[in-house]
Amino acid sequence: MLLELSDVTLEYGRIQALHGISLTVDQGEIVALIGANGAGKSTTMRAISGLRPVASGKIHFDGQDITKMRADLRVVRGVSQSPEGRGVFPGMTVRENLEMGAYTRKVRTEVDSDLQRVFGLFPRLKERERQSGGTLSGGEQQMLAVGRALMSRPKLLLLDEPSMGLAPKLIQQIFDIIVEINQQGTTVLLVEQNAQQALSRAHRAYVLETGRIVKEGSGSELLHDPAVKDAYLGVA
Template structure:
């Protein structure tokens, strides 16, 4: 479904990504894990074409999207939930969800998809008329994910969904990520909580200072002594 080949990104003299290559197959949860500054968010921004790439090729569903404008990439149902959520705080929960469907005109299906979002995130239905600025951190993350689902993603890019959340919300978010995947959405997950990410993923890639240093089956990575030592607190 997604193929990234020899991707390099520079920030001035800093080489943020160094010829990385990886793939995501339809139906998978793939996770990129690594410390701060490893290049995880840069990778997602490169796929969504939010930043300039020095070299490399990105293919989605057989189409070369390397230089496709970010607003055109969205029309391919490749949708990103950014780090920090980027919710419109002055708008209501309902209005934020409606913005997720701004490219669509199938009103009946939009209404059904909104109800699907409320099934995943009942709190949002309780707060449908509230300003998004009144929501908790966990609820804002739910709204960011719900807004993305309104765009009917084939591939959902999730950037640090558990960042800053209380443990009860972290468990809930990861459970919902699994449910979204089981319902047919492929997921590329960037996450600092390496154990949680690997525990729900099919495969994982380890990023260190802009390079993929290890990859494999998620359960194998959980058992790998080097991964345990560096990322799993043991």
């Protein structure tokens, strides 16, 4: 097991955002978290990446308790996040943005080979290599955010709403690339409002409602679950 959350709670001031979340991600999986706005999906990601401290519960990653570990040290351990909203550095070039993702890396030749890997996954970024991040389209910025997260060579890639604001054709492309990244050996935990796309690619998935996990199963099971269809897929 690569990642395990055990009875994790998290609070924003007096508001309890997570109520005893327990989930697992095994090596080599794509696992999806789906749910409505405010369900706690992004909060769960922030707890895993160390951007928000948990109030109680435990987070284990790759055999180690990382519950109180600093966020930057989690990156060194192998947890990397592509955040909601992309967070591209607008004044830096595409290449400089990608190199920022490799700040924990020491061996230059490995960084160069990972840069080529990202350009192989996202040829558009190679074309825009010298262009500033702020001038890219929304889809290109999403590619850049994912590429930057990959530059730390993570064992676990956290993707928070990778399809947000993208045209349908680009959404399909981003999800195809997520599958390719997974097939190349990177485990993926995916938060996504586009439940149809997420569940059709995920090995397993969890449904969150108001900070609680209310359903779990294979991607296929949840894709065909009548309650999930009704609530998240827009069909009865």
